[in-house]
Amino acid sequence: MLPPRPLAARKGRGAVSNLQGRYEVNGRESFDDGWTHDDEDGEPAPFKTQVTDEFAKTILSRNASPDIPFNVSLNPYRGCEHGCIYCFARPTHSYLGLxxxxxxxxxxxxxxxxxDLLRHALSRPSYVPEPIAIGVNTDAYQPCERDYKITRRVLEVLSECxxxxxxxxxxxxxxxxxxxxxxxxxxNQAIAAITLTTLDPAISRTLEPRAAAPARRLRTIRTLAEAGIPVRVSVAPVIPFVTEPELERVLEAAREAGALSAHYVVLRLPWEVNPLFHEWLQAHFPDRAQRVMNRVREMRGGKDYDSDFSQRMHGEGxxxxxxxxxxxxxxxxxxMNLSSGRFAELDASRFRRPLVVPAAAGKQNGNATGQLDLFA
Incomplete structure (x- = not known):
């Protein structure tokens, strides 16, 4: 048996491995049997994106976390092609056996x-309107949105209502x-937050490989602001010795582009994000990997991560x-303003229930997945 090949970065991808999810029953260990070939440039074999239609049962998620500025969120997609190595939503793919x-x-x-699910939710007599955060777990504007337009159709419903x-x-x-x-x-019914982690395009290409380049995000902030849409900048995550030295420059650039408020989050490493980030560090910053993790542990009470609500966003020490x-x-x-408060400033007083509500929220293989219309 040939020895395992060292982990290497894949062009256009954040993760450097397909780390096993914590719910999988059978263990896996990779090894080079000689049948896996790199491309002509010596790059690891590419992973192609697959987008699968899913007929969800519900669409609105609720949380009671005191350190999150919203109670209700909507995620049009599961998984995210942006490939941000630090994404806290990565462990959710373990629930799918992936x-x-x-x-x-x-x-x-x-x-x-x-x-359609959103129309059903908003039409319920018991529904009480409050701001809905869109694209929290995974980015609602990731590349496949250009074809699927699910986020746009969701916004059309919210605008109508x-x-x-x-x-x-x-x-x-x-x-x-x-x-x-x-x-x-x-x-006063819409606000946008643009995540700006770094101004360095080289770091951005490895940290969040398929997201817009930093300069393009700054132009987006300017475009939205000029259209009268309030823009916040999310400096997240702050990674010691990687993005942390740029903190002030990122804020200055965002303010110059038109951002009115800002917030930040220090690096979070829950569940499988932890070993994936370690692999990323070794692949891209082997010279400072130990320094980065030592500083992370100083901010996490000696651990790689602390999930306590009072500490997880900003750390301690x-x-x-x-x-x-x-x-x-x-x-x-x-x-600028510190955007640490909730989205309560958005106006929900004009809400009106949707005039058109589909008989069933969705169909799969010809069978309705929602409640059937009595007279259908």
Missing amino acids: SPGLDFETRIFAKVNAP AHPAALITKNSLIERDIDLLAPMAAR VWADLIRQRFEKAVKRLG
């Missing part, structure tokens, strides 16, 4: 009945929907406090 590694960014599930929405993305495709978002923003001070001083100097 890997949180390369599978997460190449095996995408599109909730094609999301707009005068329902408030908050979007977070790192893709310039959000500009396509300005015709919907600008009128909603004029009614001297280094975490230093980052907080740097962030707050930069935000104050730039005349």
Whole structure:
């Protein structure tokens, strides 16, 4: 048996392996049997993206986390082709029997009945409107949205119902929907948050390989702001010795582009994100991998991660406090607002229930997956 090949980065992908999910029963160990071939440039064999239609049963998710600024979220997709190595949603692919590694960014599930499910949810007599955060677990504007347009159809429902929405993305495709978002923003019913992790395109290509380049995201901030849509910048995650040195420059660039407020999150490594990030560090920054993890552990009480609500977003200790001070001083100097509050400022008072509600939320193989119409 040949020895296992060292892990190597794949062009256009964040993860460097298909790490086994924590719920899989059978263990796997990779080895080179001589049948796997690299391409002509010596790159590892590519993983192609597969997008599968999914007929979801529900579409609105609720949370009670005190450190998250919303109660309700909607995710049109599962998995994300952007391939951000730090994505906290990667472990959710384990529930599907897939890997949180390369599978997460190449095996995408599109909730094609999301707009119909949303209409059903908003039409219920018991429904109480409050801002819906769109694209929290995975980016609602990832590449396959260009063809599927699920996010746009969701926004059309929310616009029709005068329902408030908050979007977070790192893709310039959000500009396509300005015709919907600008009128909603004029009614104080829409806000956008653009994630800007680094200004260095070389780091961005490995950290979040299929997201928009940093310069393109800055142009998106400017375009949205000029259309009258309030824009927040999300500096997340702050990675010691990788993106952390740029903290002030990122805020300055975002403010100059038109962002009104900002927030940050230090690197989080829950579940399988932890070993995947370790692999990424060894592949891209082997010279500073140990320094990065030592600093992360200083901010996590000696551990790689602490999930406590009071600590998980910003960490603890001297280094975490230093980052907080740097962030707050930069935000104050730039005349920005700290967007640590909830989305309560969005107006839900004009909400009206949808006039058209499909008889069934979705169909699969010809069978209705929702409640049937009595007279259908």
